[in-house]
Amino acid sequence: MAVADASRIGPPAARHDRIVRQRPFVVRNARVLLIWALLLALMGVYIAEAPQFRPREQRTIANSGMTLAAAGLGQTLVVLTGGIDLSVGPMVSLTNSIASATTDKEDPNGSMARAAALALAVGALGGLINGVLVAYGRLQPIIVTLATASIWTGIALLVRPDPGGYIPPDFTALLAGQFFDDGPIALPFGLVWDRPVPSAVFLLIGLVVVWLLFRRTPLATRIYAVGSSEGAAYMSGVNVARAKMAAYTLAGLAAGFGGLITSAQTSTGNALAGNFFTLNSIAAVVLGGASLAGGSGTFLGTLAGAYVIALIPSVLFFYGVSTFYQQLFQGSILLIAVSLGALGVFRIRNRIERL
Amino acid sequence: MLLLQATGIDKRFGGVTALHDADFSCDAGEIHALLGENGAGKSTMVKILCGVHTPDAGEIDFAGRLVAFRSPSAAVAMGIVPVFQELSLVPDLSVAENLFMGIEPRNAIRLVDRRAMRRDAEALLTRLGFSGIDPAAVVRDLSLAERQIVEIVKAVGRSPKVLILDEATSALNRQQVEQVFAVVRGLRAAGVAAVFISHRMEEVRDLCDRATIFRDGTDVGTVEMAQASHGEIVRMMIGRTLHEAFPPRPPLPPEAEPLLEVRGLDWGAELRDVSFTLHRGEILGLSGLEGQGQGDLLFALFGVYAGVTGDVRLRGEPIGLSGPRAAITAKLALVPEDRKTQGLILPLPVGENMTLATLPKIAHGGIISPEAERAATSTMQESLAIKTASMDVPVRFLSGGNQQKVAIAKWLLTEADVYLLYDPTRGIDVGAKQEIYALMRRLTEQGHAILLFSTDLAEVVGLCNRALVMYEGAIAVELSGPELTQANLVSAAIGVAESGRVDTPAASA
Numbered sequence: 001m002a003v004a005d006a007s008r009i010g011p012p013a014a015r016h017d018r019i020v021r022q023r024p025f026v027v028r029n030a031r032v033l034l035i036w037a038l039l040l041a042l043m044g045v046y047i048a049e050a051p052q053f054r055p056r057e058q059r060t061i062a063n064s065g066m067t068l069a070a071a072g073l074g075q076t077l078v079v080l081t082g083g084i085d086l087s088v089g090p091m092v093s094l095t096n097s098i099a100s101a102t103t104d105k106e107d108p109n110g111s112m113a114r115a116a117a118l119a120l121a122v123g124a125l126g127g128l129i130n131g132v133l134v135a136y137g138r139l140q141p142i143i144v145t146l147a148t149a150s151i152w153t154g155i156a157l158l159v160r161p162d163p164g165g166y167i168p169p170d171f172t173a174l175l176a177g178q179f180f181d182d183g184p185i186a187l188p189f190g191l192v193w194d195r196p197v198p199s200a201v202f203l204l205i206g207l208v209v210v211w212l213l214f215r216r217t218p219l220a221t222r223i224y225a226v227g228s229s230e231g232a233a234y235m236s237g238v239n240v241a242r243a244k245m246a247a248y249t250l251a252g253l254a255a256g257f258g259g260l261i262t263s264a265q266t267s268t269g270n271a272l273a274g275n276f277f278t279l280n281s282i283a284a285v286v287l288g289g290a291s292l293a294g295g296s297g298t299f300l301g302t303l304a305g306a307y308v309i310a311l312i313p314s315v316l317f318f319y320g321v322s323t324f325y326q327q328l329f330q331g332s333i334l335l336i337a338v339s340l341g342a343l344g345v346f347r348i349r350n351r352i353e354r355l
Numbered sequence: 356m357l358l359l360q361a362t363g364i365d366k367r368f369g370g371v372t373a374l375h376d377a378d379f380s381c382d383a384g385e386i387h388a389l390l391g392e393n394g395a396g397k398s399t400m401v402k403i404l405c406g407v408h409t410p411d412a413g414e415i416d417f418a419g420r421l422v423a424f425r426s427p428s429a430a431v432a433m434g435i436v437p438v439f440q441e442l443s444l445v446p447d448l449s450v451a452e453n454l455f456m457g458i459e460p461r462n463a464i465r466l467v468d469r470r471a472m473r474r475d476a477e478a479l480l481t482r483l484g485f486s487g488i489d490p491a492a493v494v495r496d497l498s499l500a501e502r503q504i505v506e507i508v509k510a511v512g513r514s515p516k517v518l519i520l521d522e523a524t525s526a527l528n529r530q531q532v533e534q535v536f537a538v539v540r541g542l543r544a545a546g547v548a549a550v551f552i553s554h555r556m557e558e559v560r561d562l563c564d565r566a567t568i569f570r571d572g573t574d575v576g577t578v579e580m581a582q583a584s585h586g587e588i589v590r591m592m593i594g595r596t597l598h599e600a601f602p603p604r605p606p607l608p609p610e611a612e613p614l615l616e617v618r619g620l621d622w623g624a625e626l627r628d629v630s631f632t633l634h635r636g637e638i639l640g641l642s643g644l645e646g647q648g649q650g651d652l653l654f655a656l657f658g659v660y661a662g663v664t665g666d667v668r669l670r671g672e673p674i675g676l677s678g679p680r681a682a683i684t685a686k687l688a689l690v691p692e693d694r695k696t697q698g699l700i701l702p703l704p705v706g707e708n709m710t711l712a713t714l715p716k717i718a719h720g721g722i723i724s725p726e727a728e729r730a731a732t733s734t735m736q737e738s739l740a741i742k743t744a745s746m747d748v749p750v751r752f753l754s755g756g757n758q759q760k761v762a763i764a765k766w767l768l769t770e771a772d773v774y775l776l777y778d779p780t781r782g783i784d785v786g787a788k789q790e791i792y793a794l795m796r797r798l799t800e801q802g803h804a805i806l807l808f809s810t811d812l813a814e815v816v817g818l819c820n821r822a823l824v825m826y827e828g829a830i831a832v833e834l835s836g837p838e839l840t841q842a843n844l845v846s847a848a849i850g851v852a853e854s855g856r857v858d859t860p861a862a863s864a
Contacts, residue, residue: 022449238457
């Protein structure tokens with residue numbers, strides 16, 4: 001028996017016991033920090049180039065990305081599971097149409113409260129339908145949501161064939177107006193706040209708080225786990241189908257909330273108002289650093305992505321760039337952001353896994 | 356005290372019998388090894404014990420009660436916790452989140468109490484001797500060895516009554532293995548039963564109290580480790596007679612021309628300093644226990660892996676290992692293991708599958724010539740006796756053996772010099788096996804050479820001129836002539852594992 005050099009055989013030489021540490025904050029959150037840097041730069045340009053920066057402009061800028069942020073929150077949840085939701089935009093339209101059609105001028109605030117509750121319920125129900133079809137029907141998310149997108153649009157057109165309807169001004173003031181309008185407000189420690197704040201700022205803070213709380217639920221861990229490795233999640237006792245269904249349901253709820261914001265901002269109903277948000281919510285999620293393969297991403301990135309997309313047209317406008325170039329710029333930014341995220345592929349040693 | 360007992364277990368996958376009337380039992384407070392050749396049924400048995408597979412027949416008693424697990428989590432809930440080589444960790448989550456997946460500590464308002472989770476994770480890792488791993492680290496950033504440790508810690512954290520370790524220490528170095536063993540011995544002292552599968556015989560000897568040996572899908576005996584000799588265990592592992600006929604093997608002329616020369620091939624820890632020469636007309640076997648680098652060697656030669664170093668020459672010319680396209684140009688062919696994902700495009704017709712690697716040859720001016728295609732494919736159908744209604748049938752409708760012939764036909768059309776075959780007869784019927792053996796013999800008679808990785812020892816002995824036994828990425832032993840026997844292959848595969856471990860003073864300290 002020809003025995004090879006025995007000293008070569010056996011496990012690799014014992015490494016020193018490596019101390020495994022969490023990677024530094026900047027490295028872990030590079031993509032999210034990058035998109036926030038881009039957003040802050042765009043906002044700087046906006047403030048510098050805008051003819052004026054009064055409360056009105058502040059309100060405009062805060063409102064501009066609001067619906068996209070809400071739709072993006074839902075899209076983030078679905079993308080985290082490794083899925084995609086093409087029915088986000090039509091759900092915004094549908095809930096907007098329903099809200100505008102179920103209000104009553106005789107009882108503006110009461111009817112609006114009922115309409116808002118209905119819109120949110122419809123959003124959640126629509127999301128649940130997507131989720132059941134994807135998780136239990138084992139259908140592909142892109143097809144399921146492409147079909148339901150069409151269905152939501154169809155229902156929206158039935159509810160609101162022509163743009164119109166009634167949204168109470170109080171509702172517009174609440175979600176799309178501003179607070180602290182009535183003079184200085186005394187704060188503790190003798191401080192005084194004397195300028196209006198757009199209500200969108202409070203909504204955004206609310207969404208961020210909701211996200212941070214959600215991130216601490218077991219459901220959030222399960223959604224990340226399912227998107228990162230379905231097999232490992234299953235082997236760890238995760239109910240994979242239920243986690244997916246929950247993600248789609250919450251996405252529908254978020255889209256319903258987006259529909260209410262659109263209602264407030266436009267004071268009207270339109271069965272096609274939401275189409276803009278489908279692909280742009282996906283773009284916002286990707287700009288925010290999430291992987292379309294699932295398992296990684298955060299709403300904190302999506303939020304910045306949404307406002308980058310919302311601000312590009314204004315900034316280009318200030319520079320006198322024709323609106324024809326808007327799409328071109330937005331697409332280029334998206335490609336650059338995605339390319340930066342794809343650099344890690346060169347660390348993979350098996351060429352099959354690079355494909 | 357008997358804790359877990361499986362009796363009369365049957366399990367079939369498609370047409371393949373994985374287990375037939377197999378029994379296994381273990382006591383509380385013992386460490387019990389499962390031994391056997393590749394495909395003997397060890398892994399299927401433990402996957403049945405922990406709810407991954409459902410048995411077709413037989414019953415499982417656990418702590419005096421008849422049980423039937425519907426899912427792995429049901430088994431875990433009752434205290435049967437497995438650790439597999441295929442990891443159950445979620446790469447994008449932190450170590451702490453993985454350790455407590457499904458059993459997260461909650462605060463007063465039912466949210467995950469992250470501080471408690473981190474603290475508990477830290478305490479658990481420290482208690483088991485792995486304080487070098489930060490609970491906040493993301494699993495993706497961990498090395499394979501560290502992931503295996505986290506996997507074991509995760510299982511221990513679920514308070515198992517039965518802990519199953521299926522090749523769970525394969526990536527660990529000596530010191531890490533010792534730490535894991537200390538943990539397992541501690542569990543044994545606390546009355547836990549541990550079931551241990553490892554390709555390292557020395558580890559089995561070191562850790563286990565008893566061993567049950569599996570062969571051909573059933574248990575053939577249980578031995579006390581302290582009393583069983585090495586030879587006795589090897590005999591139990593291979594003791595079967597074989598009636599498979601192999602075509603006669605002409606002796607290789609002593610001055611056979613070297614065709615493929617490999618020198619000092621390295622790829623991370625998976626391939627270590629691999630050197631050999633493959634001659635014209637030769638079938639060179641790759642053997643050894645599962646996952647010792649045999650498959651990686653084939654893929655590395657075909658250029659699938661990035662970062663491979665070493666010198667590879669074909670007909671004396673260096674080849675670059677830059678990818679399958681370059682390998683095909685250099686007249687290498689690889690028939691991969693998995694017909695369904697890598698060997699064939701299942702929905703495409705038989706004919707198109709065959710010509711996929713040689714499209715430029717049958718195209719004139721960029722258009723595929725139907726005559727050329729028909730000529731190529733019908734020659735192959737005849738010479739390989741592929742049973743198909745027509746060349747237009749999607750290949751997925753063919754039987755396993757005929758699918759494999761189509762996969763091989765694709766590479767025969769490239770007129771390659773060297774064929775890298777990855778377990779080419781796994782899961783196909785005896786008749787088709789014979790035809791593939793005959794084909795391999797024909798190829799060598801025509802002056803081609805074959806590097807054959809087979810998990811079937813009879814094949815290695817019956818077909819090959821020489822065999823290389825691999826162990827942990829390196830070539831451990833070369834067998835040829837009368838030394839090339841099944842007993843020697845098994846002894847070499849596990850004997851190497853016994854004697855080959857290098858003890859360094861630092862590691863044992």
